[in-house]
Amino acid sequence: MLGFKLALRNLVGAGLRTWLNVLVLSLSYVVIIYVNGMLHGWDIQAKVDMKNWEIGEGQYWCSGYDPLDPFTLQESHCAFPQEFMPMIQSGEVVPVLVSLASFYPEGRIQSIQLKGIPAGQDLIRIPTASLAGGEGEAIKAVVGRRMAKSNQLKVGDLVTARWRDRNGTFDATDVEIAAIFSCDVPSVDMGQIWIDLDQMQRMLGMPGEATLLIRGDKAPPDLTTAGWVEKDLKILLAEVDELIKTKSFASTVMAMILLALALLAVFDTQVLSIFRRQREIGTQIALGMTRWQVVRLFTLEGAMHAVLAAIVAALYGIPLLAMQARSGIPMPQSTDTMGFAIAEKIFPVYSSGLIVVTIIFILIAATVVSYLPARKISRLNPTEAIKGKIQ
Amino acid sequence: MKESIKIELRDLVKRFPMGTKEFTALKGLSFSVMGGEFAGLVGPSGSGKSTLLNIVGSLDSPSEGSALVLGRDIGRLSHAEAARLRNHHIGFIFQTYNLLPVYTAYENVEFPLLLLRMGSAERKKAVMEALEWVGLAEKVKSRPAQMSGGECQRVAIARAIVKHPELVLADEPTANLDADNSHHILKTMVKINRELGTTFLFATHDEKVIGYLRRIIRLSDGLLHSDNLVEPINGED
Known part of the structure; x- marks a missing residue:
């Protein structure tokens, strides 16, 4: 003292x-x-x-899928595993189908990733409810704020999208921008268009298939199934x-x-x-x-x-x-x-x-x-x- | 009442290294100082006064011989024992006052009592008494920079006597003071010596101080030149 x-x-x-x-x-x-x-x-x-916006509580990737290698996308689609079906139907697991596509905003060509996600899902915060009802001429799509800004898109705009189906055949249709969402995760925003999964499976000729599965907190993390690789949060947040x-x-x-x-x-x-x-x-x-x-x-x-x-x-x-x-x-x-x-x-x-x-x-x-x-x-x-x- | 011996020097030698050689500052001093004395080591610069005072104050140790101060052999004391001796029994008054510059007069006087772990109330009483002794009770909140040289030296005296030491060592206490202030503080010290029985040992060549001494121990070139009891020319008013 x-x-x-x-x-x-x-x-x-x-x-x-x-x-x-x-x-x-x-x-x-x-x-x-x-x-x-x-x-x-x-x-x-x-x-x-x-x-909240992308990875949920973990993911399963179709074997061969590498989000950093676009060449893997064409082949990285696997049938939903049977043991996951109840969880997919209940929304505890959300399948996402990913494919490369071209996009023509105001006549300019741009390479994008087309992502199909169930319109009714609420596991991640992409506003997929806006995708419902896209059975008319144009496919309904949602895009992020950054994507909309860089391509001068606004809600209601019609833009042509072109893709190759599983047989390598090119096809094209108009896409209507149904909603623009604002989020802090650029990897669900930049260069991406989200459409309804059923619609995309039909477009690509890949019914019942997905590239990745997003798991919610109710789904057990240790499910293993042939052709799918589990990616836990540690890997996804690395x-x-x-x-x-x-x-x-x-x-x-x-x-x-x-x-x-x-x-x-x-x-x-x-x-x-x-x-x-x-x-x-x-x-x-x-x-x-x-x-x-x-x-x-x-x-x-x-x-x-x-x-x-x-x-x-x-x-x-x-x-x-x-x-x-x-x-x-x-x-x-x-x-x-x-x-x-x-x-x-x-x-x-x-x-x-x-x-x-x-x-x-x-x-x-x-x-x-x-x-x-x-x-x-x-x-x-x-x-x-x-x-x-x-x- | 017979006073006890406070300082006893026997064949005291002090040597300092000087380059490759040695310089002998004290060359075999022997004398004693009794309790209650008002004595002074007198001599020109370099005669060994301050060196002797440092040894008596346990700030330094002899090279040869012995220095018994208050019964302790200075040459055999550890640093901690020497510090304890100074803390409990010896008060110092320096030529340059050596007040702690950031402390007030009160805090400077209080410092030795803090080291003694004295209680707060007792400490306050002792500090105020000491400051009253030197006539500075109204300057408790002044810092050294706000006081005159004479006032600073009076605070230093208060600091030296506040713990009622058996021995006060004063090294050229008036060297930086004018005549009036010198007489003032010397009279204060005489009064303390008479009323409290505190033993004073000065190192000085100032005639004003010498005029108050009752014993003059003259040193010359490290040797005892003379040792005389004298009748003070000046005394307490």
Whole structure:
């Protein structure tokens, strides 16, 4: 307690020098918590959106299907497995048929993926209810906001689509844009047109077949059937995990640079203090402190920068970060083209673990950088120090 | 009442390394200081006064011989034991006051008591008493930068006596003070010596200080030149 009392007294007495260090160090707390909170929030949001809009609770892929290799699409269609039929009928598993097609918005040709999905499904949030009733001249389709924007599509537009059926024969028809949905998952939006599964199976000559099956949380995850490969969430979200890891590393580097600058300020202050305050150190020893008590006092002074910084950071950081957590962080429009799920706003999530770990980390770092120069005190000659002679 | 021996030096030698050679600052000093004395080590610069005072204050140790201070052999004390001796029994007054710059007068005087882990109420009482002794009770909140040299030295005296030490060591306490302030603080020290029985040992070559001493131990080139009991020229008003 005595050490704390004296250290606090010294810090408060040092005035502006202390508060400048504390302010810089407090920025480290806020930035580290902010950046990690934002990444955590992004991670959660991206995964939730991907589950809601694309992958459900897991998928089964027709063997050979590779979403990153368009050449696999022509052959990657398998008959619904019999053991899945009850779940497909109840909507707990949603089949999706994928095929390459060409699309002619305003006379321009564009390669797209045509995706067939049951009109009545509600497992993922694609507004497939709009696909119902497309038995007239044109096939009803829904597209995402990005797809509509890049092709200047609006609801009610008729666009020609051309595809090859299972025998390699080209066919074409008009597609009517029945709805435009807005979502944060570009992989269900960019270059894709969603139509009714039955319609698409008829167009391709592939009745009762699909490319992938989306599983809901009621469907058991460990069903195995010939020709279908299970893809769990770990695999399906691996890209998001990798991306967050990459972003997290870059942000951690930035935060560490800021922290290093703050710790350098503490270190410099300590080094300067030990040179500048040699007379004070000698006096403290003369008044009855042991050298190691003085070392501890100086180390504690440095460490208490981190404690004061945590308090200062709390004073302005809690309202600031809470406001950001409520209102979200707007993301630039250009992130639409990045190919992964980013909402228009990311809502940071600050876990208590993150806050505690950050505080402990900075506290330990500040203590270490304070102790290193303070060790010199143990070698000071007190009779010289009393006179203020630099040693 | 017979006073006990507070300081007993026997053939005290202190050598310092100087490049490849050694410099002998004290060359075999022997004398004693009794409790309640108001004595001074007097001599020119380089005579060994401060070196001797540092050894007596357990801030340094002898190269040869022995220095018994309050019954402890300084040469045999560990760092912690020496610190304990200073903390409990010795007060220091320095030429340059050596107040802790960020502390107020009150906090400076309080510092030795904090190290003694004295209770809050007892501490406050002792600090205020010490500040009243030196006539600075109204300056409790002033920091060293806000006080004159004389006031700073009076705070240093209060800090030295606040724990009622058996021994106060004063190294050139008036060197940075004008004549009026010098007499003021010396009279204060005489008063403390008389009323509290605190033993004072000065290191000085200031005639103003010498005028208050009751014993003058003259050092010259590390040797004891003379040791005389004297009638103070100045005394307590």
